[in-house]
Amino acid sequence: xxxxxxxxxxxxxxxxxxxxxxxxxxxxxxxxxxxxxxxxxxxxxxxxxxxxxxxxxxxxxxxxxxxxxxxxxxxxxxxxxxxxxxxxxxxxxxxxxxxxxxxxxxxxxxxxxxxxxxxxxxxxxxxxxxxxxxxxxxxxxxxxxxxxxxxxxxxxxxxxxxxxxxxxxxxxxxxxxxxxxxxxxxxxxxxxxxxxxxxxxxxxxxxxxxxxxxxxxxxxxxxxxxxxxxxxxxxxxxxxxxxxxxxxxxxxxxxxxxxxxxxxxxxxxxxxxxxxxxxxxxxxxxxxxxxxxxxxxxxxxxxxxxxxxxxxxxxxxxxxxxxxxxxxxxxxxxxxxxxxxxxxxxxxxxxxxxxxxxxxxxxxxxxxxxxxxxxxxxxxxxxxxxxxxxxxxxxxxxxxxxxxxxxxxxxxxxxxxxxxxxxxxxxxxxxxxxxxxxxxxxxxxxxxxxxxxxxxxxxxxxxxxxxxxxxxxxx
Numbered sequence: 001x002x003x004x005x006x007x008x009x010x011x012x013x014x015x016x017x018x019x020x021x022x023x024x025x026x027x028x029x030x031x032x033x034x035x036x037x038x039x040x041x042x043x044x045x046x047x048x049x050x051x052x053x054x055x056x057x058x059x060x061x062x063x064x065x066x067x068x069x070x071x072x073x074x075x076x077x078x079x080x081x082x083x084x085x086x087x088x089x090x091x092x093x094x095x096x097x098x099x100x101x102x103x104x105x106x107x108x109x110x111x112x113x114x115x116x117x118x119x120x121x122x123x124x125x126x127x128x129x130x131x132x133x134x135x136x137x138x139x140x141x142x143x144x145x146x147x148x149x150x151x152x153x154x155x156x157x158x159x160x161x162x163x164x165x166x167x168x169x170x171x172x173x174x175x176x177x178x179x180x181x182x183x184x185x186x187x188x189x190x191x192x193x194x195x196x197x198x199x200x201x202x203x204x205x206x207x208x209x210x211x212x213x214x215x216x217x218x219x220x221x222x223x224x225x226x227x228x229x230x231x232x233x234x235x236x237x238x239x240x241x242x243x244x245x246x247x248x249x250x251x252x253x254x255x256x257x258x259x260x261x262x263x264x265x266x267x268x269x270x271x272x273x274x275x276x277x278x279x280x281x282x283x284x285x286x287x288x289x290x291x292x293x294x295x296x297x298x299x300x301x302x303x304x305x306x307x308x309x310x311x312x313x314x315x316x317x318x319x320x321x322x323x324x325x326x327x328x329x330x331x332x333x334x335x336x337x338x339x340x341x342x343x344x345x346x347x348x349x350x351x352x353x354x355x356x357x358x359x360x361x362x363x364x365x366x367x368x369x370x371x372x373x374x375x376x377x378x379x380x381x382x383x384x385x386x387x388x389x390x391x392x393x394x395x396x397x398x399x400x401x402x403x404x405x406x407x408x409x410x411x412x413x414x415x416x417x418x419x420x421x422x423x424x425x426x427x428x429x430x431x432x433x434x435x436x437x438x439x440x441x442x443x444x445x446x447x448x449x450x451x452x453x454x455x456x457x458x459x460x461x462x463x464x465x466x467x468x469x470x471x472x473x474x475x
Contacts, residue, residue, distance in 0.1 A: 011142050013172070013176050025369055037117045037126065037147070040117075040126050040145050040147065041114075041115045041116070041117065041126050043114050043145070044073070044115040044126050044128050044143055045114065045128065045143050047069065047071060047197055048115070048128055048130050048141060048143055050065070050069070050130070051065065051075075051077075051141060051143075052132045052141075053074060053128075055132075056135075057084050057085075057132070057134035057135065057139070058086075059085060059087070062077060062085070062086040063086060065240065066086075066088060072145075073088065073143050073144060073145050073412070074088050074089065074092075074138075074143070074144040074146070075087065075088040075092075075141070075143050075144075076088075076092055076098065076101070076102070076141070076142040077139055077140070077141050078098050078139065078140055079103070079137055079138065079139055079140070080106075080137075080138060080423075081094060081138070082095055082098045082099045082102065082103065083098075084098050085139060100469040102140065105129065108129035108141070109129045109130060109131045109140045109141075109142075110129070110130065110131065111130060111131050111132070111133075112130075113128065113129055113130050114128070115127065115143070116128070117147075123146060123148055124146075124147040124148065125144050125145055125146045125147055125148075126144070126145040126147065127142070127143070127144050127145075128141075128142070128143045128144075129141075129142055130143075155215070156282035186219065187218075187437055189206060189219075190206055190218055190219055190222050193206050193222055194222055194394060197222075197225070197226050197229070205395075206219040206222055208379075221460050231240065241353050250336050275298050275302065279298060282295060282298070283463040295383075297300070303359045305315065326367070327365055327366050327367050327458075327473040328366075328367075328368060329363060329364070329367070330363070330364065330366075330368055331361070331364045332362050332363065332364045332396065332403055332470065333359060333360050333361055333362040333363070333396060335357075335359050335368070335371060335372070336358055336371075336375060336394065336396050336405065337356070337358055339372065339375050339376070339379075340354060340358075340394055343379060346383070347379075347383060347392055350363065350383050350386075350388075350389045351389055352383060352388070352389075352390060352391065352392055353385055353390070353391045353392065354391075354392050354394065355391050355392070355393045355394070356393075356394045356395075357395040357396070357397070358394070358395070358396040359396055359397050359398065362396065362398065362403055364403055364470055364472055365472045365473045366451075366470050366471070366472065367451070367473075370451065370470075371405070371445070371470060373444070374405065374444055374447065374455075374468045375405060375407070377440035377441065377443070378405070378407040378444075378466045378468070379392070379394070379407055380440065381387050381407075381440060381441070382407045382408070382409035382464075382466070383409070383468065384413050385409055385412070385427050385464070386410055386411050387411045387463075388411035389411050390409070390410035390411070390463075391410060392407065392408070392409055393407070393408040393409075393465075394406070394407050395407075395408070399469060400469075401471070402453065402469035402470055403469070403470045404467055404468070404469050404470075405467065405468050405470065406465050406466065406468075407465070407466050407467075408460065408463060408465035408466075409463045409464060410462045410463040410466065411463045411464065412463070412464075413463070413464060414457065414459060415459075422447045422457075423441050423442060423444075424442060444468065448468065451470075451471065452471070453468075453469050453470065454468075455467065455468040455469070460475055
């Protein structure tokens with residue numbers, strides 16, 4: 001069925017409307033009469049209270065009050081002897097009528113009585129029996145609010161309401177069908193495109209004018225998803241080519257390394273043999289000149305071996321992306337202050353503030369290039385991950401037997417699942433296209449291993465603090 005979704009939506013919404021109408025209509029049918037009766041009961045009670053406030057409490061004053069109120073109640077006011085004081089109609093002034101009507105109901109007349117609804121002799125009405133003391137006499141007051149004809153009005157209104165509910169449901173059904181059809185058509189188009197994409201046909205896209213609603217956003221998302229998938233496939237093909245080249249290079253490199261090790265092993269045999277023979281000659285020879293000669297010859301061979309081993313170690317360092325650097329003594333406080341000043345404009349351009357807490361006069365015998373590299377990478381990492389309009393805090397303080405450099409940014413904490421991964425090669429959480437290659441923290445970890453020190457980070461209440469302990473090489 002082509003319009004299955006449309007029909008389902010119409011059925012669901014119409015069913016909801018019908019259910020609402022089915023619930024509210026009976027509630028209205030039941031409550032309307034009851035609410036009307038309660039309303040009239042309150043009005044009768046208020047009318048009785050106002051009658052008691054009439055001064056002087058006599059026929060003329062009561063007549064004027066009743067006329068001014070505009071009420072249509074039947075009212076009787078009489079004393080204990082059933083002498084009428086006031087009645088809303090002329091016959092009510094006959095004592096015999098009052099006596100016949102109320103002689104057997106005198107116990108109902110209480111000062112604090114409340115009005116009530118009752119149907120007597122097929123006449124529905126709100127009645128109230130109360131009394132009032134005035135001028136030293138007690139007067140009985142009976143008020144009746146006839147509700148005859150109200151049931152007919154309610155029956156008619158209920159029939160009208162039923163017709164309105166049925167018409168409302170029909171009109172809603174037609175209006176909903178007309179309103180939903182365009183949206184369902186758009187959803188079908190998006191579904192067709194998504195189906196083609198799932199079948200690896202990335203050439204299709206959602207065509208036509210894009211709606212300015214959630215369906216339009218869905219259309220744009222599907223098109224963007226197809227573009228992203230196509231781009232990722234292209235990137236994967238490029239990465240595959242690079243990996244093949246890297247694999248070929250690594251094979252060549254591994255072969256070269258093995259040949260180098262074989263050559264070194266072979267080359268070390270000769271000087272070791274020479275040294276061994278020279279040591280034997282030194283031990284056997286008694287002449288000092290010959291001992292010096294053999295000693296000098298052995299030292300030359302040892303120096304050759306030392307140079308060869310240094311070359312091998314240099315290759316190992318190059319593999320770790322680090323160069324052998326010479327340590328020197330310098331003022332690390334002044335260096336960090338200079339680096340902060342040179343990068344303050346860059347930090348401000350990213351809508352951030354740079355605060356420093358640098359202990360003055362700290363001197364260190366270490367590799368200066370390593371200090372600069374650690375600071376630059378920590379600062380760059382902090383700027384990239386900091387929330388806008390926050391502060392980057394740089395601290396340099398003595399910590400135990402080291403000088404600790406820390407850089408803290410305000411932003412999200414580092415999740416537990418990637419705490420170890422951030423130090424690995426080429427790992428990064430920065431969005432694609434940013435400058436972060438994922439090598440900065442990896443090389444810092446390598447520097448820490450090379451310098452036999454520690455580096456790490458701490459999640460704080462406001463962000464993340466990265467730190468590095470620099471150790472004096474003379475210690």
